Amino acid sequence: MKITFTQLTESHFPLLLKWLEAEHVKTWWDQDVHWTNELISKKYANYVKGYKLVHGTPKSINPYIICVDEKPVGYIQLYNAYDFPRSKSLQGLPQCLAAFDVLIGETDYLNRGIGASAITAFLNQYAASYTHIFADPESTNLAAIRSYEKAGFKKIGLQPDTNELWMIKQKSTxxxxxxxxxxxxxxxxxxxxxxxxxxxxxxxxxxxxxxxxxxxxxxxxxxxxxxxxxxxxxxxxxxxxxxxxxxxxxxxxxxxxxxxxxxxxxxxxxxxxxxxxxxxxxxxxxxxxxxxxxxxxxxxxxxxxxxxxxxxxxxxxxxxxxxxxxxxxxxxxxxxxxxxxxxxxxxxxxxxxxxxxxxx
Missing domain, CATH: 3.40.50.300 (P-loop containing nucleotide triphosphate hydrolases)
Structure with missing residues (x-):
């Protein structure tokens, strides 16, 4: 099994639509959004160009398609954790901090250990300029938590008001x-x-x-x-x-x-x-x-x-x-x-x- 990453392009938008509307993804991603071609294009068109607008200011974001033996199976994106608003302040966490989001969209590739392997390979390849990586899965998303732990993340605290489990990985320098x-x-x-x-x-x-x-x-x-x-x-x-x-x-x-x-x-x-x-x-x-x-x-x-x-x-x-x-x-x-x-x-x-x- 060979895991590679392809930079997101508009040609991948139909895949994103399919994955974001899949039941196993919908449980954790944008539950209240009914995705359409127009909404996908509106949100991800700037991602293709390498940025997301935050209050009118472009902030860098790095979106990729996860491929297994050249077949697209999921999506992963990396960004500076401090560039995007969160429900709770990250004060006290390391300054050189990246965050990421990941999903495996193809149901045939679930429960095969691909998530942990993809996360590890991706962070090694694309997060060299960061010393720490942040993740905040919902505390009930046990599959994601297991994947993050296999990829080297440690639990640092449950956020009761948001039901997020904060996790962090310190990268080797x-x-x-x-x-x-x-x-x-x-x-x-x-x-x-x-x-x-x-x-x-x-x-x-x-x-x-x-x-x-x-x-x-x-x-x-x-x-x-x-x-x-x-x-x-x-x-x-x-x-x-x-x-x-x-x-x-x-x-x-x-x-x-x-x-x-x-x-x-x-x-x-x-x-x-x-x-x-x-x-x-x-x-x-x-x-x-x-x-x-x-x-x-x-x-x-x-x-x-x-x-x-x-x-x-x-x-x-x-x-x-x-x-x-x-x-x-x-x-x-x-x-x-x-x-x-x-x-x-x-x-x-x-x-x-x-x-x-x-x-x-």
Whole structure:
């Protein structure tokens, strides 16, 4: 059984009409509404465009059709829990909070465990930018509650005035550590991960306060006292990230086989452990020819990055990492987008399969 998701289009409206008028759905969804083609179009036309109007203001919503072995069987939508009015305030719940609604419309697919599997797969794929997921089934909807529990949701309280059972799922957070030689594309890959909900803490964020004060030209050697100052900045940043446990982070660095870089790697690994994040070190490999082309790109100077070809011709050995989650990725022929997709796919598989070493 393969579960996939297709973005909602107007061609799916007849299916929505059929499902929303089905007796087993009607029990829990819009009991007082008699759905027609016109009402479906009126409500969901904006959903197709990715938003819902709230008091005239468009709010993002992500609607999808659930498919089992390519057959449409249900509907699921994801949105920011705070964007839409509720009968009771969510005050006190996590700020980075998504909510979702789901239905299995095809009766032949009920009571087959599809709900829990679809919820888990969907949230892994589309809710990367949220740390917590909220659900509020009616307390008498035992089938939904069982599905949510199988998908990792915990009960947090019954709301007597609405008969809703509030449930929440805390998602695992990631620390992805990209390391490789200068000019392998660490920063550009991190910017693609940024688009998928990660916060970027690249090595230049830490280095540049000192590099700027030295007016670094991309060629000169950094004095030892400069690296000492950078080390203190790095420690402060890592201590902050260890305490800030609500987001996914991607870090970048050039890590060579020496004591200082080994200490830096251990700092990041320890930080991930403290915040109970899934730690994924990613070793970026690249051909010398492609590395030389990238490192001499003049745009690197704007971020105080090395543009010295000698960093390619005299490459030191990258640090040896012995970690079960290590991903070695050759980016010689990959765009930043392709590399980011490979990393994200690996991260999701790792989460679902409880880890493992992977090479590409």
């Amino acid at each position: 990631y620390i992805i550590y990209l390391f490789g030689h200068p000019g392998t594309g660490k920063y550009t890959i991190s910017q693609e991960l940024l688009k998928n909900g990660f916060i970027v803490c690249d090595n230049q964020l830490i280095n540049n306060p000192i590099f700027a004060l030295l007016n670094y030209d991309g060629f000169s050697k950094i004095p030892e006292f400069g690296w000492d100052a950078i080390g203190r900045i790095r420690t402060a940043v890592f201590e902050f990230i260890a305490m800030e446990q609500n987001h996914n982070y991607v870090l970048t660095n050039c890590l060579y086989e020496n004591e200082g870089d080994r200490d830096c790697y251990i700092q990041v690994e320890t930080m991930a452990l403290k915040r109970n994040s899934i730690f994924i070190p990613v070793k970026l490999l690249i051909s010398e020819e492609e590395n030389l082309r990238r490192i001499t790109d003049p745009s690197r100077r704007a971020r105080w990055k090395s543009v010295d070809p000698q960093d390619v011709h005299q490459r030191e050995q990258l640090i040896h990492v012995d970690h079960p989650h290590l991903l070695e990725l050759d980016v010689s022929a990959l765009s930043a987008v392709q590399a980011a997709v490979n990393i994200l796919e690996y991260a999701f598989k790792l989460k679902n399969n409880n880890g493992g070493t992977h090479e590409q």
